Amino acid sequence: MRTPLAMRPAPGATADDSVYDSFYNHSTAPRINSNVVLTSALRKEYPNLHLTITPTYSSNFLGFASAGHASALPTSTSPASISPDSVTCDALSSGLKWRRYIPPLTHGSSSPGVLVDDVKFGRYIYTWREYEYILYVVEGANSLYDEAISYLLGPSAAANDALLLAAGAYRHQLHEEIWVFNNGYWSANHKLWQEVQKSSWDDVILAEEMKKSIKGEMEKFFGSEERYKRLKVPWKRGIIYYGPPGKSYISHSSPNALYGNSSQAALVTNRIHHPGNGKTISIKAMMHTLSLYSPNPIPTLYVRSLTSYYGPEYSIQTIFRKARSQAPCLLVFEDLDSLVTDRVRSYFLNEVDGLESNDGILMVGSTNHLERLDPGIRKRPSRFDRKFLFDLPDEHERILYCEYWRRKLGADDDNNEENTREEKAKQNDKDHDDSDIEFPHLLCKPIASITRGFSFAYIQEAFVASLLAIAANDGAGDDMVTDEAAMGAKLDSEDDLASMLQNAKRQVGGWDEDEGKGLDEYLLWRVMKKQVRVLREELEDVEFEVGVE
Numbered sequence: 001m002r003t004p005l006a007m008r009p010a011p012g013a014t015a016d017d018s019v020y021d022s023f024y025n026h027s028t029a030p031r032i033n034s035n036v037v038l039t040s041a042l043r044k045e046y047p048n049l050h051l052t053i054t055p056t057y058s059s060n061f062l063g064f065a066s067a068g069h070a071s072a073l074p075t076s077t078s079p080a081s082i083s084p085d086s087v088t089c090d091a092l093s094s095g096l097k098w099r100r101y102i103p104p105l106t107h108g109s110s111s112p113g114v115l116v117d118d119v120k121f122g123r124y125i126y127t128w129r130e131y132e133y134i135l136y137v138v139e140g141a142n143s144l145y146d147e148a149i150s151y152l153l154g155p156s157a158a159a160n161d162a163l164l165l166a167a168g169a170y171r172h173q174l175h176e177e178i179w180v181f182n183n184g185y186w187s188a189n190h191k192l193w194q195e196v197q198k199s200s201w202d203d204v205i206l207a208e209e210m211k212k213s214i215k216g217e218m219e220k221f222f223g224s225e226e227r228y229k230r231l232k233v234p235w236k237r238g239i240i241y242y243g244p245p246g247k248s249y250i251s252h253s254s255p256n257a258l259y260g261n262s263s264q265a266a267l268v269t270n271r272i273h274h275p276g277n278g279k280t281i282s283i284k285a286m287m288h289t290l291s292l293y294s295p296n297p298i299p300t301l302y303v304r305s306l307t308s309y310y311g312p313e314y315s316i317q318t319i320f321r322k323a324r325s326q327a328p329c330l331l332v333f334e335d336l337d338s339l340v341t342d343r344v345r346s347y348f349l350n351e352v353d354g355l356e357s358n359d360g361i362l363m364v365g366s367t368n369h370l371e372r373l374d375p376g377i378r379k380r381p382s383r384f385d386r387k388f389l390f391d392l393p394d395e396h397e398r399i400l401y402c403e404y405w406r407r408k409l410g411a412d413d414d415n416n417e418e419n420t421r422e423e424k425a426k427q428n429d430k431d432h433d434d435s436d437i438e439f440p441h442l443l444c445k446p447i448a449s450i451t452r453g454f455s456f457a458y459i460q461e462a463f464v465a466s467l468l469a470i471a472a473n474d475g476a477g478d479d480m481v482t483d484e485a486a487m488g489a490k491l492d493s494e495d496d497l498a499s500m501l502q503n504a505k506r507q508v509g510g511w512d513e514d515e516g517k518g519l520d521e522y523l524l525w526r527v528m529k530k531q532v533r534v535l536r537e538e539l540e541d542v543e544f545e546v547g548v549e
Contacts, residue, residue: 019045020095023121023138034140035149042151046134049153052160056148057171061126061135062119064167067175070128072135096121119148126152128166131159178287179301179326181319184308192302196291199284205393205401205456206278214388218286221362222298222328228359238352238363238384240336241279242370243391243455277390277455279366283332286364290330300330303339312344320351320358327360336365337372345374353382392455398448401456403441405463411439437470437524446519450532458535465531466524 022041026034035053042051056062065072074095098118104111119137126133136151154160177188178196204211221237228235290298301323306312323331333339340348352358363384370378370387377383393401451459519525 019136020121020123023140027140034138038136038138038140038149038151042136042153046153049134049155050157050160052152052154052157052164054150054152054164056137056150059150059164059168060171061150061152061163061167062124062137064170065126067170069166069170070126070163072124072126074122074124095119095123128163131155131163133160133163174299179299179322180304181301181315181322182304182307184310184315184318186301186318186322189302193291196284196287196300199281199288201285201289203404204278204282204285205397205404206282206390207397210388214282214286215289217386218289218362222290222293225328225360234357234382235359236361236363237386238365240370240373240378240384240387241282241364241366241390242387243277243279243368243389277392277457279390280334282390283334283364283366287330287332298328298330299326300332301326302332303334306339306344312341313347316344316347316351320356323361324356324358327358329361331361331363333363333365335367336377337367337369340374340377342374345376349376349383353380392453393459395448395452398451398454398459399444401459402444402447406439406441406444409437409439411437437467438522439524440522443519443522443525446525447528447532450529453539454532454535458539462528462531462535465534466527469527469531470523 019038019041022037023034026037039051039053061070062072064070097120100116100118101113102116103113118139120139122137124135124137126135131154133155134153136153137148138151139146139148152160152163154163174188176193177190178192179186180189180192201211201215206214217237217239225235287300290300301319303319306315306319308315308318319331323329352363365384367373378387447462451462454462
């Protein structure tokens with residue numbers, strides 16, 4: 001049975017809420033600290049209730065109620081006119097607030113957007129379990145910035161503390177979210193969680209042994225707490241995923257030789273930066289796997305930047321403080337070389353293996369520039385003691401990546417391919433629907449051959465550019481992608497492209513002659529050849545060195 005609060009103001013108080021009057025007078029005059037003024041006003045208004053003051057970011061009572069764990073009924077009327085029986089639903093405060101429009105996340109969405117309220121002064125009748133409270137949420141001047149403060153009035157200190165613990169615990173738990181550190185503070189990000197849920201190890205194109213080793217390191221760490229304790233060593237680990245060095249040396253035939261001039265004997269050693277070889281998708285797959293751990297999912301803490309008002313040193317302390325509170329956890333530093341600069345290196349190293357315990361923290365850092373990392377980070381066993389090289393994909397991995405795109409595009413199996421092709425032709429004749437792109441298995445090896453020396457990111461760019469070109473031309477067939485200026489590069493004749501493919505076959509082993517017959521009947525193949533040529537020319541615009549094989 002809920003016990004109603006003494007809702008009437010103290011004897012001598014006016015029927016209107018004098019707390020708001022105090023807040024108004026304070027806000028319209030020179031002020032130093034809102035807490036002092038409001039605390040005095042609240043104790044005068046409600047002498048029989050216990051007052052607890054807490055920052056809203058620590059225990060978000062309204063968020064706790066909106067999740068269904070309590071109810072908050074806003075009111076701007078006199079407390080004497082409110083019946084406990086009326087506390088039945090959540091609503092927005094009719095006090096002082098800002099009303100803001102938030103547009104839809106994507107252009108063209110069917111949603112018109114949403115309206116939200118930023119409460120500057122709100123009063124609520126708050127109900128949780130068998131307790132009833134009065135809650136004031138006020139944004140006042142208590143520091144360098146105005147901050148929202150919650151003033152909770154309840155029947156006893158114990159009742160207030162019980163609600164504070166429940167709301168605080170909920171506030172600091174993840175609810176289909178991932179902790180993201182950016183601009184100096186942590187936030188729970190649902191959108192990133194959604195992206196991670198789409199990732200799996202099946203999408204990671206790596207040598208099977210390497211993939212097994214990466215997964216094994218993760219599983220062994222989080223399953224070996226007792227083993228670490230028996231050996232009396234700290235239960236922590238650091239792993240680095242690194243791609244080719246900042247300017248990787250990719251040797252292939254010179255442009256003339258690659259594109260058909262077999263008399264060209266010189267080799268070009270291009271100095272090319274190659275991101276996108278599987279590091280990020282591997283991290284996402286790991287995050288997804290850990291989120292499925294039962295009965296206790298392993299949380300991920302993702303560091304986006306060290307930038308903050310108080311400086312990167314403060315950010316590093318805040319990051320590791322949070323990681324220790326969430327352990328066991330995965331702590332991710334993407335582009336580690338750009339985060340840990342000379343300015344903060346000593347602070348970072350002190351947090352990694354200083355006096356504080358980091359038990360249960362598995363750190364994963366990724367970088368395209370391993371050589372830029374301080375030796376104290378990349379060579380000390382107690383810091384990042386395991387490294388995985390994500391090199392440029394070989395032909396087998398490129399073929400697997402093409403198969404991944406076949407699945408992504410919903411390509412049909414190659415069984416009864418001729419019948420399927422005839423059926424599609426009839427359907428296209430009927431309604432000119434070019435939404436289905438023919439992508440048979442036999443295209444995978446040729447595409448893998450002409451993308452030699454490409455990272456996964458470049459191969460992805462080739463696929464995306466090809467599909468965009470097909471979509472833009474709406475099935476225009478052989479007239480497609482003929483605007484050379486729009487392509488951003490000069491395209492040679494089809495004969496020259498054919499010579500390029502023949503030369504690529506000789507270099508990489510290529511595909512069988514019989515298998516290669518008739519590929520040009522496939523629209524995707526015709527467009528892909530041109531897009532690959534454009535991307536290769538972009539690579540060759542980079543400074544290069546000439547050597548002899």
